[in-house]
Structures are given as structure tokens and as C-alpha cells.
Amino acid sequence: MTEGEVGLGRVSRPTRVWLAWRILTHDKARTTLAIAGVFMAILLIFVELGFFFAVPQGGMLFYDNLQFDLLMCSKQYEYQAQPGQFQRGQLDRVRSAPEVAQATALYFGSAKWHGGEDGKWPDIFVVGLDPRRPIFQADSINRELGLLERPDVVLVDSGTRPMFGPLTTGRVVKIGERSETIAGRYVLGTGFMGLGVILVSDQNFARLFPYRSLEQVNLGPIQLKPGVDPKRAAAELRKGLGPDTRIFTRNELEAHEVAYWTTRTSVGLIFGSGLIISFVVGIMVVYQTLATQVSRQLPQFATLKAIGYRDRALDGTVVTISLLIVIVGFVPALAAALGLYSVIRDETLLPVAMTWPRLAAVFVATLVMASISALLSLGSLRRADPAELF
Amino acid sequence: MATDTSLLHRFWRPAGFVPLAWRNLLANKPRLLRSSGGIGFAVLLMLMQLGFERAFFNASLEIIHRLDGDIFLQSASKYRFATRDPFRRSELDAARAVSGVASAWPFYADWFDVFWKNPFDGKAFLVRVFAFDPDHPVLQLPDVEGKLAELSDPDAVLVDRHARRFLGMDKGATQSELNGRKVRIVGSFSLGPDFESDGTVVMGDRTFAQLLSGPGGGLPGVEVGVIKLRPGSDPATVTRALRAGLSPEVAIFTKAQLLELERKFQADVSSAGPIFAMGTLVGFVVGMLIAYQIIYTDLTEQLPQFATMKAIGYRTGYLIRVVLEQGAFTALAGWIPAWFLSILLYRVVEEVALLPLRMTAEITLISLGLTLGMCLISAILAVRRVIAADPAEVF
Numbered sequence: 001m002t003e004g005e006v007g008l009g010r011v012s013r014p015t016r017v018w019l020a021w022r023i024l025t026h027d028k029a030r031t032t033l034a035i036a037g038v039f040m041a042i043l044l045i046f047v048e049l050g051f052f053f054a055v056p057q058g059g060m061l062f063y064d065n066l067q068f069d070l071l072m073c074s075k076q077y078e079y080q081a082q083p084g085q086f087q088r089g090q091l092d093r094v095r096s097a098p099e100v101a102q103a104t105a106l107y108f109g110s111a112k113w114h115g116g117e118d119g120k121w122p123d124i125f126v127v128g129l130d131p132r133r134p135i136f137q138a139d140s141i142n143r144e145l146g147l148l149e150r151p152d153v154v155l156v157d158s159g160t161r162p163m164f165g166p167l168t169t170g171r172v173v174k175i176g177e178r179s180e181t182i183a184g185r186y187v188l189g190t191g192f193m194g195l196g197v198i199l200v201s202d203q204n205f206a207r208l209f210p211y212r213s214l215e216q217v218n219l220g221p222i223q224l225k226p227g228v229d230p231k232r233a234a235a236e237l238r239k240g241l242g243p244d245t246r247i248f249t250r251n252e253l254e255a256h257e258v259a260y261w262t263t264r265t266s267v268g269l270i271f272g273s274g275l276i277i278s279f280v281v282g283i284m285v286v287y288q289t290l291a292t293q294v295s296r297q298l299p300q301f302a303t304l305k306a307i308g309y310r311d312r313a314l315d316g317t318v319v320t321i322s323l324l325i326v327i328v329g330f331v332p333a334l335a336a337a338l339g340l341y342s343v344i345r346d347e348t349l350l351p352v353a354m355t356w357p358r359l360a361a362v363f364v365a366t367l368v369m370a371s372i373s374a375l376l377s378l379g380s381l382r383r384a385d386p387a388e389l390f
Numbered sequence: 391m392a393t394d395t396s397l398l399h400r401f402w403r404p405a406g407f408v409p410l411a412w413r414n415l416l417a418n419k420p421r422l423l424r425s426s427g428g429i430g431f432a433v434l435l436m437l438m439q440l441g442f443e444r445a446f447f448n449a450s451l452e453i454i455h456r457l458d459g460d461i462f463l464q465s466a467s468k469y470r471f472a473t474r475d476p477f478r479r480s481e482l483d484a485a486r487a488v489s490g491v492a493s494a495w496p497f498y499a500d501w502f503d504v505f506w507k508n509p510f511d512g513k514a515f516l517v518r519v520f521a522f523d524p525d526h527p528v529l530q531l532p533d534v535e536g537k538l539a540e541l542s543d544p545d546a547v548l549v550d551r552h553a554r555r556f557l558g559m560d561k562g563a564t565q566s567e568l569n570g571r572k573v574r575i576v577g578s579f580s581l582g583p584d585f586e587s588d589g590t591v592v593m594g595d596r597t598f599a600q601l602l603s604g605p606g607g608g609l610p611g612v613e614v615g616v617i618k619l620r621p622g623s624d625p626a627t628v629t630r631a632l633r634a635g636l637s638p639e640v641a642i643f644t645k646a647q648l649l650e651l652e653r654k655f656q657a658d659v660s661s662a663g664p665i666f667a668m669g670t671l672v673g674f675v676v677g678m679l680i681a682y683q684i685i686y687t688d689l690t691e692q693l694p695q696f697a698t699m700k701a702i703g704y705r706t707g708y709l710i711r712v713v714l715e716q717g718a719f720t721a722l723a724g725w726i727p728a729w730f731l732s733i734l735l736y737r738v739v740e741e742v743a744l745l746p747l748r749m750t751a752e753i754t755l756i757s758l759g760l761t762l763g764m765c766l767i768s769a770i771l772a773v774r775r776v777i778a779a780d781p782a783e784v785f
Contacts, residue, residue, distance in 0.1 A: 108651065121467035266745055288425075292683070313661060
């Protein structure tokens with residue numbers, strides 16, 4: 001630093017960073033420990049945040065794999081696995097609109113799978129659809145739909161739990177009151193539909209659930225012609241819609257599902273509270289480190305004061321130390337979070353994933369954490385009294 | 391425990407003994423506050439995770455706990471409690487004929503077919519429904535306001551005033567609809583939702599039958615058969631006799647076995663166990679890092695004193711013990727405030743999320759053990775400094 005700077009009681013930014021760096025590297029073991037603490041706190045924030053978003057994402061899994069621009073459903077729609085029913089006539093009416101390319105009927109039901117492990121009959125979630133309409137994003141699933149044109153066959157989601165017994169092709173299982181043959185498996189994931197999911201043709205669905213009429217549809221995914229604006233099309237199609245039916249755009253649907261999982265269930269509270277506590281733990285860790293550093297370096301800080309440094313300059317140094325610690329801790333925490341996410345995905349089948357906004361949000365939270373800790377520890381810095389030093 | 395040893399030493403040691411660890415802890419009050427804050431929040435994190443984990447399992451076991459019987463019958467293919475898999479009523483008659491059986495009454499339930507209309511905004515929501523013969527209430531409902539006997543009236547129901555708020559069960563409505571059928575609300579109880587159902591409606595068996603008629607329109611099948619034994623009869627003997635007298639489609643459980651079946655199911659299929667276990671582990675590791683930092687700093691500052699003690703003849707073993715005691719005190723200084731704060735937080739969460747978050751002796755002991763563990767491990771890691779303290783170098 002230049003003499004001029006010292007005389008003015010100011011420290012330029014680079015000097016501040018350099019001073020902070022010197023303090024941090026002075027006792028490497030202690031600094032490593034601090035960074036380890038920050039690392040764990042940030043990792044914890046990542047994990048809680050991952051869960052917080054994974055649950056609604058698990059709820060969105062089916063939609064994310066479906067091709068549609070608009071979704072027709074009942075006014076009683078709760079969430080994907082509990083959508084209510086509406087009249088198929090509504091869907092037929094929409095299908096003839098000029099902007100619509102395709103409108104399909106999906107049927108949901110739940111039946112006993114008479115072939116679980118230990119003689120148990122777990123509930124299987126049944127999706128009925130028209131096998132001639134390719135409505136999934138993945139071509140591999142769409143190609144398999146052709147198999148469903150044979151009578152009394154099902155496709156099993158590969159995420160179906162082991163308690164359903166072997167899912168081998170050709171196995172005959174009694175589902176509800178009917179014998180069905182497993183025609184193959186597809187890869188999509190069961191989300192929050194249940195412990196097991198099967199796809200069947202709509203004709204087969206009607207046989208499995210004889211008390212259900214195919215006139216009563218659960219969901220109607222609508223594909224628009226290329227170039228049609230979904231929002232405008234939705235507004236257009238809503239005119240003349242029956243009183244018990246509604247239409248979501250994809251964005252509206254996602255907002256609805258996220259709101260359902262975070263506010264209507266305990267998910268928001270459980271992981272939200274975890275998020276807040278990990279944030280506070282992070283503040284505690286950084287504060288602990290800073291306060292220790294400040295009290296250990298108190299004579300040095302007092303000396304700086306004595307030779308003319310202003311409080312602001314010293315404050316700046318503490319804030320810089322704090323930011324350096326968290327930034328250095330952030331990088332390995334991010335790496336570890338990515339690793340942990342993949343472990344969690346395998347262990348819990350929840351779609352925990354890193355996204356750029358999430359990464360940015362945690363980084364900002366980290367900086368806020370550092371700033372709060374720094375502000376808390378400035379108190380002890382004020383006590384640095386040159387007169388008491390020697 | 392460390393506290394006890396120090397207190398004992400106070401009296402037992404020859405005059406001049408100083409409870410060193412205790413004094414060290416109190417020597418610097420702001421530092422004590424800081425360290426109890428740091429460790430306390432890590433402990434709080436563990437306590438919340440442990441609480442949520444227990445709440446998750448307890449919520450799903452709550453109803454089974456409240457079934458009032460000694461032995462239970464349910465369909466052999468029933469894989470979890472919250473799924474409809476009824477068995478024939480005639481099995482209960484067969485059970486009554488078995489010697490040692492005092493009574494055998496049906497419990498009816500449904501989780502996924504009944505929609506409750508919020509009486510205030512008219513929206514319909516899926517609820518779980520429990521039913522029994524009002525003359526033989528096999529379910530012990532908590533804090534019933536109103537009369538169970540009134541459930542014999544057609545279309546009379548009791549609702550859960552602790553159900554999730556959007557159901558509108560907590561505001562004293564007297565009428566609503568189930569699957570479009572008008573029902574009269576004759577009272578309420580306080581149960582609360584679990585992770586599967588948002589609310590509960592209890593009714594008499596006849597109302598249930600009209601809501602969800604069985605095949606052929608008669609009384610529906612029995613979800614759980616609740617059996618009481620004659621005083622003095624041996625449950626194992628009666629179970630064997632029941633096994634011989636009942637169809638193989640019916641399984642026989644004690645309450646402990648029924649609870650275990652459900653607990654095992656929840657542990658197998660849900661992510662709750664690993665999620666909360668990981669949260670607890672992270673709290674432990676963070677806590678250990680904080681504790682190590684605190685203890686290490688303390689020891690560094692007290693190094694001259696330790697070195698001096700060494701110089702005047704104290705054994706290393708004594709000093710190590712002091713350090714471990716200091717670790718234990720630090721643990722308690724963090725754990726005690728965190729424990730009290732968590733009781734408050736549990737209360738808040740219970741009110742807001744309607745989850746049965748309860749402080750139990752088990753959670754208390756586990757969290758205390760983990761806290762002592764993390765602080766003692768930190769103390770052991772940090773004790774090297776004291777062992778290495780060289781009196782000659784100190785001054």
C-alpha cells in the first residue's frame with residue numbers, strides 16, 4: 001500500500017484483498033478448518049434446496065415426458081395423479097379447432113396387482129391411452145406403444161418397485177379381475193403416481209375398469225399446429241368450454257404443480273425449514289471463524305488503527321476475509337453437491353438436479369451469509385484499542 | 391458424565407482442587423455464547439431432522455396405534471395399511487367361535503375413493519374414511535367432541551378438526567357432502583393428516599355401506615378385524631386356534647406385528663428415512679467442524695496455562711481428561727439451548743404443518759449422544775496441542 005493511502009486512512013481494494021489473504025494464509029490449518037465448515041454448510045444448503053425442488057419435479061415427471069402444448073382437465077384437478085374427470089365430448093370439440101394438431105384422451109386408474117412379493121397385492125397405477133398416438137417425448141416409448149394393440153397386454157415402467165415381483169416380458173399377472181401379459185418395459189419413472197405404473201390401451205383400460213366409461217376422461221393433452229402461440233390458442237379454446245373443464249398451458253401447469261407440492265403438502269415446510277437452518281448454521285460457522293481470527297489478530301488490527309487506518313478500512317478487510325472463505329468453500333461444495341445429487345437420485349429415485357438458477361441462488365445466499373457473519377464480528381474489531389496494546 | 395465427575399471431585403479431592411474444565415468454559419463469556427450458538431444450531435439441525443423422521447413414521451402408524459384390540463385380522467394380500475383390501479365378513483363370525491376370543495368387530499376404511507366437499511368453498515378433496523359399528527367403536531378417536539352414538543343415525547359423520555385447513559373441517563360446519571351425498575356433521579375429533587391423506591371422516595358402518603357399497607350392494611368387506619381376548623387367555627394359543635379356523639386369505643397379527651408391517655413398508659418404499667438420516671449426518675459433521683474449531687481455539691489460548699500445569703507436575707493424563715471434560719461441557723452448552731429451542735420449533739411446525747412432531751426421550755438421548763460424540767471426537771483431535779505443550783517454549 002502506498003504512503004498516501006495510509007495517510008488518508010484508506011486501503012485500496014487490491015490491498016484489502018492482499019491483507020485478507022495474508023491473514024488467511026498466516027494460519028493455514030485454521031483457515032482450512034473454516035473452509036471445511038463453510039463447505040459443509042453450503043453443501044447442506046444445496047442438498048435441502050435439491051430436495052425442495054425435487055419433490056415438485058417428481059410430480060412433473062410424467063408431464064415432462066409428454067408431448068403437449070395445452071392440457072385439458074377437470075375443474076376438480078388437484079395434481080397429476082389426482083386429476084378428476086371430464087367429458088370426452090369436450091376433447092372432441094377442441095380437436096376440430098383449426099389451431100389444434102392432436103388431442104388425446106388419457107385415463108388413470110388404480111388396480112390391485114395380484115403378483116407381488118410374499119403374496120401381497122400392491123396397487124398399480126394404470127394409464128390408459130390410444131396406442132396409435134405417439135404422445136411421449138421419447139421415441140423409444142412411442143415405438144413400444146404398438147405392442148399395446150394386442151389384447152390384454154401391459155407395458156411396465158422400469159421404475160416399478162421390486163415389491164411387484166419380476167417384471168419380465170411374457171409374465172402373466174392378474175390385475176384387478178383380469179389376466180394381463182407384460183409386453184415389455186419402458187423407461188420413464190413412477191414419479192408420485194404410485195409404487196408401480198403400467199401403460200395399457202384405452203380398450204384394455206375399459207376392460208380392466210368395467211365400471212368406468214371411456215366417455216369420462218382424466219387428462220387431455222393437446223398438441224397445437226406448428227407456429228401457434230399456446231397462450232393465444234388456450235384463450236381461444238377456453239371460449240365455449242364446458243363449466244367443469246379447464247385448460248392449462250405448460251407454464252401454468254408447472255406453476256400449479258409446484259404450488260401444489262410446496263404449499264399443500266408438508267414438503268415445503270420440511271425442506272424450507274432445513275434450508276433456513278442450514279443458512280443459519282453457515283452464518284454461525286463463518287462468524288465463528290471470523291471472530292476467532294479477529295480476536296487473534298487484535299493486536300495487529302490495533303496497530304493498524306494506531307498508524308492511521310480508519311475503522312472502515314479494517315471492516316473492509318474483515319468482510320473480504322469472510323468473502324474469501326466462502327468463495328473458496330463454495331467451489332468444492334458445488335462439486336460435492338453434484339456427486340451427492342447423483343447418489344440421492346439413485347437412492348431415492350427423486351429427480352434431484354443442479355440448474356443454473358439454483359447454483360446462482362445458492363451463491364448469492366452464500367455471499368449474504370458471509371456478509372451477515374462479517375457484520376456480526378465487526379463488534380469485536382471495534383474493541384481493538386491501540387492504547388491497550390502494549 | 392463429566393459434570394458429575396467434576397462435582398464429585400470438588401468434594402472428594404484434597405483441598406485446593408479446581409474444577410478446571412468448568413472454569414475454562416466460563417472464563418470467556420462472549421466466547422461461550424459464540425460456541426454454544428455455533429454448536430447449538432448444528433444440534434438444532436439434527437433435532438429437526440430427527441423430529442421430521444419420527445413424525446413421518448408416527449403419522450403413518452397413528453391409526454394402527456388407535457385400533458382398540460389385542461389381535462387383528464386383515465387380508466393376507468394387504469401390503470400396507472392405507473390401501474383398500476377387504477376380506478369377507480363371515481371370517482369375523484368364524485373368529486368369534488374360537489375359544490378365548492371375547493369379541494371380534496369390523497373396522498372399515500377407504501383412502502382413495504371418497505371426496506369431501508369443503509362446506510365453505512364447495513371444492514372437493516380426497517379424504518380417508520373410517521367406519522365401524524357405533525355400538526362397537528373399535529377406533530379410539532382422540533378428543534371426540536360430540537357423541538359417537540349419534541353415528542348410528544343415517545349420514546351422520548365426525549370430522550377431523552386438525553385436518554389440513556383447505557378442507558374446511560375446522561370451522562364447525564354442520565353439513566357437507568361426501569361423493570355428492572349429503573352428510574350431517576355431528577361432531578369432531580383431533581387427529582391430523584399423515585403424508586398420504588389430508589383429512590379424515592369417521593362414520594357408522596351403515597353410512598359407509600351406502601357410500602361405498604360392496605359387490606351386490608350389501609355391507610362392504612372388512613378392512614381390519616379387531617379382536618379382543620377373554621381375560622387370562624393366551625394370545626399365542628388363540629392365534630393358533632384362529633389360524634386353524636380361518637381362511638388362508640386372512641392374516642393374523644398382534645398389534646406389534648401390524649405396526650412392524652407398516653413401519654417396514656414405509657422404510658422400504660419411502661425416501662423419508664435416508665433423506666432425514668442424511669440431514670442428521672450433515673448436522674453432525676457440521677457440528678463436529680464447529681466444535682473442533684471452538685475447542686482448538688480454546689486450547690490454543692489456554693496453552694500457556696496447560697504448559698504451566700505440566701511444568702508444575704500435572705500428568706498428561708490429567709490434562710487430557712480436562713480437555714475431554716471441556717469438550718463435554720461445550721457439548722452441553724450447545725445442546726441444552728438447542729433442545730429447548732427445538733421444543734418451541736416442534737410446536738410451531740406442528741401447528742403449521744399439522745405433523746406430529748414430538749420431543750421424546752429417544753430423540754433427546756440420540757441428539758445428546760450425537761452432540762457429546764461430535765464434541766468429544768473434536769476434543770480428542772484437538773488434544774494433541776496440549777500433549778505437545780512444552781513448558782520451556784511457552785514463555
